[in-house]
Amino acid sequence: FGVDPTQYSGILCKLRFFITYYAGYTAAWFISLACVERYLRSSRNIHKREMMSKSRAYISILCVLLFGILAFGEQFYCIDIHQNLFGAPQSCYQLKQNISCQVVDSLMQCLFEILAPTFMMIIFGLLTVRNIRRSRHRVHVIHSNAPPLSTRTNRLIQKRDVQLVPMLLVQVTVFAVSAFPISIYKIYCIVTIYNAKSVLQMSIENTIFNVCVLSLFLNNTITFYLYTLSGRVFRKELMKLLRLS
Numbered sequence: 001f002g003v004d005p006t007q008y009s010g011i012l013c014k015l016r017f018f019i020t021y022y023a024g025y026t027a028a029w030f031i032s033l034a035c036v037e038r039y040l041r042s043s044r045n046i047h048k049r050e051m052m053s054k055s056r057a058y059i060s061i062l063c064v065l066l067f068g069i070l071a072f073g074e075q076f077y078c079i080d081i082h083q084n085l086f087g088a089p090q091s092c093y094q095l096k097q098n099i100s101c102q103v104v105d106s107l108m109q110c111l112f113e114i115l116a117p118t119f120m121m122i123i124f125g126l127l128t129v130r131n132i133r134r135s136r137h138r139v140h141v142i143h144s145n146a147p148p149l150s151t152r153t154n155r156l157i158q159k160r161d162v163q164l165v166p167m168l169l170v171q172v173t174v175f176a177v178s179a180f181p182i183s184i185y186k187i188y189c190i191v192t193i194y195n196a197k198s199v200l201q202m203s204i205e206n207t208i209f210n211v212c213v214l215s216l217f218l219n220n221t222i223t224f225y226l227y228t229l230s231g232r233v234f235r236k237e238l239m240k241l242l243r244l245s
Contacts, residue, residue, distance in 0.1 A: 170230040
């Protein structure tokens, strides 16, 4: 019916922004942690592979969750309704009359939700590809006293790990492309925060903002299709699930 309660309720407005930012932040950092995990697991260094454990994974996830609360907790103060009266693209938005809030909120999203995880994904994704290329050129020496079943199991595990990498790389690429526009927009807003803007310019910027937000949400809406198209392991597990249902 065209009614958005978050545009009229201050509490719902703050919760909406916090949940949206926090969900995007955690999703980005969980993909980054997956990139680190793939890099460590594909390494030839046994000490790096031994760094992978459930306890360390749980600690990493907990640190991401806690830091996200600290980073985006400012939104319960810096976000409020009726900001469209001061040139915001919607009623529920950053405090337009508080410059500090606009700078802090834009920096928190740009740095911790977009730029930092994107760089981590790219760096560890490239390192993972390098490890896989090196592993393909290695000469595997199979000892005659090695149990055939154990060798076959190890090969299957290695094959599965290699098949998971394209899924991760596609996810990283889509995230970087979809998050790039909103990061540029946030940087632009910080740089031009003290500039006087006409009504026409604010309307153009509001339109660009909405397009950038749609681009950012694109990463979350097509994840299932990306995994289905790029991941053989995911397709097999999906077919098993459909057969069970």
